[in-house]
Amino acid sequence: MAVLAIAVGSLSGLMLVYSVNLPQIQDLERYQPDTITELYDVHGRPFGSFALERRVVVDYNSFSPLLRQAVISIEDKNFESHGGVNVFRVLGAIYHDIASKGRAQGASTLTMQLARNLFLSSERTGSRKLQEIFLSLQIEHAFTKEQIFTLYANQIALGHGTFGFEAGARYYFSKHAKDLTLPEAALLAGLPKGPSEFSPISNPDRAFRRRNQVINAMLEDGAITAAQADAARTAPLGLHLEPPPNSIAPWFVEEVRRELERQFGADRVHEAGLKVETTLDLDLQQTANRAVLDGLAAYERRHGWKGRLLNVPAGGLDIHTFRHPDWVETATPDMYMHGLVTGILPYQATVKLGNRDIVLTPESWSWTRFKTAPEFLHLGDIVYVHITGQSGNELSGTLEQDSGAQSSLLAMDNSTGDVLALVGGRDFNLSQFDRATQAERQTGSSFKPYVYTAAVEDGATPGEMILDAPTSFGSYTPHNYEGNFLGAITLERAFADSRNIPALKLAQRVGIHKVIDVTHQFGVTSNIPAFLPVALGSVEINLLEHVASYSVFPNDGIRVAPRLIRKVTTSDGIPLTEPAPEVKEVTSVKTARTMMTLLKSVIAPGGTGADAMALHHPLGGKTGTTSDYTDAWFMGFSPSVTCGVWVGYDNRQSLGDKETGAHAALPIWMDFMRAAIADKPDEHFPGDLSAPLLANTQPASR
Template structure:
């Protein structure tokens, strides 16, 4: 018995020494890193990069500028279902722990020991926030210790609701989207408050690997993570098992656009961008979330785009059909296997889309675009002044343009007419003469093809075609061919912020008194 007591006493002393050593090591680590940490008080003025929005008439969105696509939400603006999904998938004990999860730390230590390397671990939301705001994603013990110390400081300074709000607005969700509101727009084309249960679970699931688990890039991984989040929500009691099972059976349907937000008015938007950057600087433009209101009429802009496109195509057809430069077979693909990005979007009557030629025979050129087949017939060439011989100008594999005029009820076959991308350029500007406001602007056939804005940079005169308009207006005001006018220098007020307009003659000379008839001659 005495021997057992002696051994127990020695073991107790050894345990005390071990505990003291561990405590000393921990104190040394804390002392070593505490002075080398960023100040979490910077979160007192949390103002992350946000989106600058350019609005048109009736506050319709014209375009956006941003380094990070983010719309900041308050805690109460984050829907409860989304909060529950994030907590379930990432940190179920968030509202009860102090910034660190002791059980999670032990699991990580065991997993790393078994793996023989630092394999990563389940960080709390607060740790993830500390890493994204103040550190890097480097996998090292030093970074992990700093992350934990920062998490403790954040938990001490801010409420749980504030920390969760920082997290929901800061985290990256892939495709340039930061925060849950931008993620909702990118993946589903809707506000976060309008997300369905399965949508909220998908966004929560993306957090673990952002772009790597995006439904646009890896649908299978996105589905697995979404279903995991739904299962965890049921485990935590946020939803019933029946609701989770029903949502798991729902396929992923995305409605957003992972690419750059498209705009109806790229030339106009570029003019706005240049003005804002020159006046306020690039930092304010791309990071400060400005709201810019313009007079652009989105409905009128759509009509202007269509008018320029149709007009240029009509003029271009007078030059005849050009042999196609691109052939998918020559590029190493196959007629049946080739895919075009445009085919992934909705195609309807009135759209001009790329199509692949399958074969050419007496009936015409057999083509397909996506799953829809069509035949370009000789009868469909009536728009062409110089009608091409389809057998002479087309061959299998050619990538051509067709305009869809009708699609059958089954969506398998369409009626089409032959089109081609015009080489000729044009421009259009619609201005409110009373205010000088620009209502629509088209600077060329395609902004992607040429960023040169022919509406503002070409400096071409309208020429004689404007004379009928001017003389009609003069007659409406009561002038006659014999009215005496004075040809002399004059200046007109061009509106607020604009230099005075001073018209001049071609030869820069003035002839004094004359009649409208003499001027027209």
């Protein structure tokens, strides 16, 4: 009895020592795992997310029976019958550890794994194991088996930043956990033992063997038939990786992230599973992506093959282990992607695009004027490819060029300020710098609407005559783009033809300080020096502010501040913020409608943007080109949407002779606006009930 009393006392003391610092079981009842903050477009479609742990919490019935059985068969065969601890398995593990003089044998049940993952460290000591056992017994007492499995299945790490089987199913197979096939369920069930060791991406052979081990365990348990097991064991891994979460609108997502972190803090944004309703229109965003890349490709081809390709071996890298940043995405049709030349024949070049290859033929590079591949390509060259199609598993495409030219595009809804599409550059994987919101570039003639607005507020009218003739302003002697002078012309003609001398005369007449005041009133925050050449656009403005300012004209003088977020709620649907549009009157209706007369004349016969008449829709806008063709702009709008496009180089080198706003930026703008106005055939500007525009005539490029 004395020995028994000592034993009971010792055990009680051990229980007290190792349980005193244990988490309270009530903590698990209130447990909220880190989940994904998801972004939705205006139609409720997900397109982006933030997370430290990519986890999607679902209920018990959202895990397929095959997956539940696979997990139980490989991890805890007696899950349904034990009380949290499998005594025989623990004793067996202890015996194995003693016999092998190590700690190689696991004995954890699903409940013990859950306790460890939620509350304890991963160190392998006796004291931690005792705490794990005590916690497991409490969990089994407080929760049902379904609840325990659900907690485990939503918590477990599965590699590559994914946690829980729902997120794992989406990441590895692009489907929900309830829809997994037997081979897919077995592969996921095998990952908790070693997410890195058995990763089907990093270690496919080990993943294959581990998956089949799970299938064999299910067969031993009678959960599947021998025929099912045979078919599953011979099936390929069948990965269908989910596209990177923020690949469609990466610059937009980054802007939203920065704004959310300012409001709620980084921890809450990345851990709390917020639901963010944004202003993005996914269809228009995809149109914008294509328009920018197609426009840059057309620009590159106009200037011919430049070569100067980076070469992997020449840079001291191994051609077999090299991975380009673009390869985080899977090569699919309609993508532009950098690739690695891995094979060259006279009339064929093989290019690696991540885990896929594409074969280029002379038709693919005919625009370069080279007949054979060895004339201008070498093994290890990094080339730029437009994937145009796919037949079976074979990709087809064309060779393009990336000389470093960049473009940005931003479009917003005139009435709400909602930013509908945003492109910040050519390739987010190579440069995350947002040229739509972070870059300030000289605006060229796209600045002239601010000059003319100041003049209209001072009493000028579209029909007023002004002399376009040689003149000097002190020591400053300007000239027109064409180098000629038209004499006495109307302000409307001067604006449509983007004449420099009339713009400078108007700026001098009203005073450059008045022009600067109007520009700031429209929402431009740039510091603008008070000297006359500012009237021709020698001031730097970012695209976002420029677009918001232009939207004032079709809005009858009202400025609606651009916004990216419409509503933010918690994971439970509780609203956190729902900002209303910020509205401000910046000029009178009369001035705005007078300016509309001028802006519409640009997209009319003889205007610098006359090419846009091909869209057969009410439109207005202004071209912009800076000295030496370093920046090309087109800023324009329909009654409902304002869109701006910029083209240039980050290092401010010239785009090349005659690369004006009408030549370099307007085609991109037209490609986008064609989609933006497609479902608005009957819209018109305020106070304008005129008939649709007629066919296009030959414009002057500026």
